[in-house]
Amino acid sequence: MRIPCPHCGPRGLDEFLYTQDASAARPKDGGAAPTEEWTDYVYMRENARGPRREYWYHSAGCHAWLIVTRDVSSHEILSVDLP
Amino acid sequence: MCITLHNSQELFAPMRYSAFSVITQALRGHTGWTPAWRKAEPAPHYDVVIIGGGGGGLATAYYLARHHNVGRIAVLEKGWLGNGSIGRNTTIIRSNYGLPGNIPFYELSMKLWEGLEQDINYNAMVSQRGIFNIYHNDAQRDSYARRGNAMLLHGVDAELLDSARLRREIPYLDYENARFPIHGALVQRRAGTARHDAVAWGYARAADKLGVDIIENCEVTGIDIENGAVKGVQTTRGAITVGKVGIAVAGASSLVGAMAGLRLPIESHALQAFVTEGLKPLIDNVITFGAGHFYISQSDKGGLVFGGDIDGYNSYAARGNLPTVEDVCEGGIALMPMLGRARLLRSWGGIMDMTMDGSPIIDKTPVGNLFFNGGWCYGGFKATPASGFCFAHLIAREEPHAVAAAYRLDRFAEGRLIDEKGAGAQPNLH
Amino acid sequence: MTGYRLPAGGSIDRNRLVTFRFDGKAFAGFGGDTLASALLANGVRLVGRSFKYHRPRGIFSAGSEEPSALVELGLGAYREPNTRATMVEIFEGLTANSQNRFPSLKYDLLSVNSLVSPFLAAGFYYKTFMWPAKFWERVYEPLIRRAAGLGRNAGVPDPDSYEKNTEFCDVLVIGGGADGVKAAREAAGRVILCDENPLVPEGLPENVLVLPRTTVFAVYDGGTYAAITQLPAQTPRQRLVRIVAGRSVIATGALERPLVFANNDLPGVMLAGAVGDYITRYGVAVGRNILLAINNDDAAALIPLLAENGIGIAGIVDTRRKSSDHVYALAREAGVAVFAGAGIITAEGRLGVGGAKIRLHNGTMLRVACDIIASSGGFNPNIALTSQFDAKPVWDETIAAFTAGTLPPGASIIGKAAGHGINANIAPHWHSGITPGKSFVDLQNDVTVKDIQLANQEGFSSVEHVKRYTTLGMATDQGKTANVNALAILAEAQGKSIPETGTTRFRPPYSPVSLGALAGAHKGKAFKPTRLAPTHEFSTAQGATFIETGMWLRAQYYPRPGEDWLAAAQREVNTVRNSVGICDVTTLGKIDIQGPDAAKFLECVYTNSWTNLAIGRVRYGLMLREDGFVMDDGTTARLGANHFVMTTTTANAAKVMQHLEFCAQVLWPELDVTFISVTDQWAQIAVAGPQSRATISKIVDSPFDVTNEAFPYMGCAELTICGGTPARLFRISFSGELAYELAVPARYGNALAAKLMEAGAEYGIAPYGTEALGIMRIEKGHAAGPELNGQTTAHDLGLHKLLSKKKDFIGRAMAARAALTDPARLTLVGLRPEDGTSILRAGSHLLPIGAAATAKNDQGHITSAARSPSLGPIALALLANGPARIGEKIRVYDPVRQGDCIAEIVAPIHYDSDGTRLHA
CATH class of the missing domain: 3.30.9.10 (D-Amino Acid Oxidase, subunit A, domain 2)
Incomplete structure (x- = not known):
């Protein structure tokens, strides 16, 4: 897989790290948000087939966090955005 | 540990495997070997349907039929039997875990491995080589x-x-x-190690012998829920009404779970x-x-x-x-x-x-009569016997087996995690 | 040269004689020969024994699809088993040996397996060897293991080296046949042409880079291809080439499939195309009287080739009811008989083909003498690469072969690989029916027609089941010549068409690739990079023993004559406790954080409060993961209103950096803050001990004041030392003594260490390593790696007071869950042996005294242990309900190391618990 980094251009997979699903936002009201909301954010995943928004870190490159929209069934990269 | 044998009849009587049967068949040109399991057609109703004809599903069906009186059982497999993780792993069996939530479970599995071949009359080449x-x-x-x-x-x-x-x-x-x-x-x-494919085939043959219908090329396309409980499954080979449904579909847990509205920590x-x-x-x-x-x-x-x-x-x-x-x-x-x-x-x-913690889930779900077995991470193969044994126990008795009691779905919300690596809620680090 | 070499022809170098040995016997070939062509030229036909039945095997093909001619190449550490003789270019001195035979190739004892073969049918082992249970590991399995396997690994380190490179191109052409060369010539931009053979096509334009001896063995996402280049008789031995291609052209041609008949594995039964290849490429006649068996017109090209080269043709067996005009015309010209509608029933001969039994169209049997049976069941487009990438091959009835399904993105397929121009007038003929002998489908794994039929009879009816049950297609050739025949035989057994029965797929790699090449240079000491501390030279000169800490090498201890590690470490501790010592602490992560919102940002990532930290002050900080468990800790210094320097643990430096970037870029992009890792930019040395102030004061430039009043505990400053060298000074202490950490630009690391040694000489200063550091941090009860293991909470470590209630921070919500603060959780305590001398070891478990050693009574474990020079054995432990149990005794149980003693539960801080020494 190669990811087109908006800063660096297309780079090989070994430069990047995937961490998590980017579809859910961190609950805005911090510690006060209900536990269910936090549980959902921290632990629960849709994990469906098809396109998915993910956080990738260009660790061996510019250190940018990228939102990569990627089809998890085909590994096709549909778009790469900055957060 | 005490494993009691329920009085289940052997409903079908294919030949027993032994050195004797191998020799006599060899001398007869192998014409007498019968299929290892019947090619069952789906019936309109089962008391228990296991979704997933992999190691976990087949073992569950076998132990359900062997130790529990739950009526008619079917295993529904989307493709060919054993095509998932059971057929594509590195064949390692072990119980060298570190956390109390895991050790007794994997040790039960190890003990079941040790007696497996004689139990199911199939040489799965369990090799305790350390x-x-x-x-x-x-x-x-x-x-x-x-x-x-x-x-x-x-x-x-x-x-x-x-x-x-x-x-x-x-x-x-x-x-x-x-x-x-x-x-x-x-x-x-x-x-x-154990010969992975043989584990699937051996459980399939043994379950079939106890009357379990193993139905290949039968994909579940929907789970029918009424008043918060499972009533049936839709499949590519028709609708089936059910008493209970167990999901054991490693690699597709979230996809099948979603059919019942489950959102999983997977x-x-x-x-x-x-x-x-x-x-x-x-x-x-x-x-x-x-x-x-x-x-x-x-x-x-x-x-x-x-x-x-x-x-x-x-x-x-x-x-x-x-x-x-x-x-x-x-x-x-x-x-x-x-x-x-x-x-x-x-x-x-x-x-x-x-x-999200690197350990599996064997639990009831919020949907009535729907049970979930999944999230095996790397550990599914070695767990196969205990996974089936404990899942059968859960489905039959509706309470967790003692050694699998920690594998609850709500442990994530509650923070009672079983995180051997201490990697936190990032699955690719486990 | 005598034997089977033709007087002319082939692309070999007849002026270069190459001598080699096979099974101890010397032979000669020509430059450009493969081991197979050279052996055939010398009349050697028997080259190996089969996997299961140990039947004699010869050379079957002329390429990488070879299932039979596997040899051990080289000797000693250079021995390379399972090497296809068809792919080895001979070189002077090459040594090869046959494998899987004992005592010799001609007389192999295990060929007895052939006699008992009725008992060894597909899957027999699943049905027996179960009694008694213990016998599997002791008796049956060792026997099976010894009989199975193919060649022998050398069992000693591979002495060769390997390399890797990455190539980028616009167009990658895979396959250097006519179609591939044409595609390469016509392609624009940078073009790479790979072919597994050694010959470089001539006359290609400059934009084409030709990689000969290069097999593209796998396709990956994003237009990435993996290839392996053989570099014969060279070092490095092979090169892994990662090719990133804009698009690719698959021109891999087609592979011939054999006809299946009894004893079709005898040496001398070959693919028809291979017989032709040996003539045209190597000038070798593989036999003198060749029987050709075909079911298509393509293979008929061999007829004139044999005739032109004066090679006898015993006849042409054409399984088609009517042979074609094309075949008749060629046969007539060559003066050879065509047996149409006939089929070979069995090959005859003991160690090689001596004849064949043919069933004629009218059912009569005919014996034909011949020394080679060249068979062609048609061609299979070579689509292995396309099928690696998800797509299922598609059956094309017109050519009776599978063609590629959906291609990988950016790939196209041409020529024979696309099914063009092959299998003219083919009439499939999959096997010769029930015969007395064995008809092999997979030659290497000894899978017969009957095995496939038996698998089907036993219900293994899916193609994948048949493969797994019979091991078909699982050998080193991945069933290149077997899979389609097998599928057809299975289809026949099920009374279905081939597409109804299934399809065949291939997995990477296309042909086997050495692990050495896949690992490349990353082996031995070069497995991972080594990071050296900026005082490495200094420590080396001081006689340090080093230890791997992640990628770093750190000084572990500095032994003096007669000291072991413990004596050295304890002396170093005493030096620090009594006088002054220095220790390189550069490896701790250092992150420089700047910006108007820097303090606000720290509030988000640390659990405790930061906006109120004064400039020139340092604070300990605790970081959680979002799930509420502890992530890391460290001190952060405020150098200015908008400028902080954070330290992390050595192990988590990169992880914390990544985490901060996430928080800043994703979670709180509105905060104006930037940061950069400066771990490698600053050499940082701890100067610890009662004399540390006196030592430091000698090298700081005036007017900087290091008195306790001017620069108290947890102070920090930017200053100059040694007459103008920029530095940062922190009054922080891991040892629990009056201590400083002094940072200078990394290039001054060794010089600073030397200066400090000079400054502290009068106090008996000494360097200390990680062992002494560890003892002192355990004495002080500081949590470190073993406690920050990702399973602990702030509550577990007694750090819950650092969880601010006034602000949001990462992990706040989840840390508040009841299960994370349950007093019954394992919580940090100290331990001291009751007898004062028993050694405590990390990893020991804790049991109530007198209770049985069972899981039910397991109450915790030791995380860190040390032998303190002043206190004796001490430990930190995580114990259920720990803090409430201080003063109790507990059993320390360590059965894996035969440890068992009683310890007293004490507070985690063993030494100077009120911190008097820190503040001195």
């Missing part, structure tokens, strides 16, 4: 000691070897020139496995590298079967990436420099349902 977890520094030694001691406290065998002793047992590791010197190993002698990742060309006996044990991602054993056929880390990102394409291949092989050569001239014959990818 697993050696190599350690490379004092901190790692102490962490392995913690694990080994925990195993002993649970009645599981464990030994901690220093480097001199390890070297006597396994002389061909890189003791001289390693980037991360080899200091010793945690050993579980009762661990080993991500699906690709794990590659590798086998070399056949070689004369070279590696007699299962060996894991402590300074990289690499584990290896040799199949009875001669191939070196090895693997490493998952590829690192969500995938439903059973397809690996090249950096991981290179990383795994680097680990292999670093540990065993003699492997340089061994050749990779075949690699394949499987989909792992990785949970």
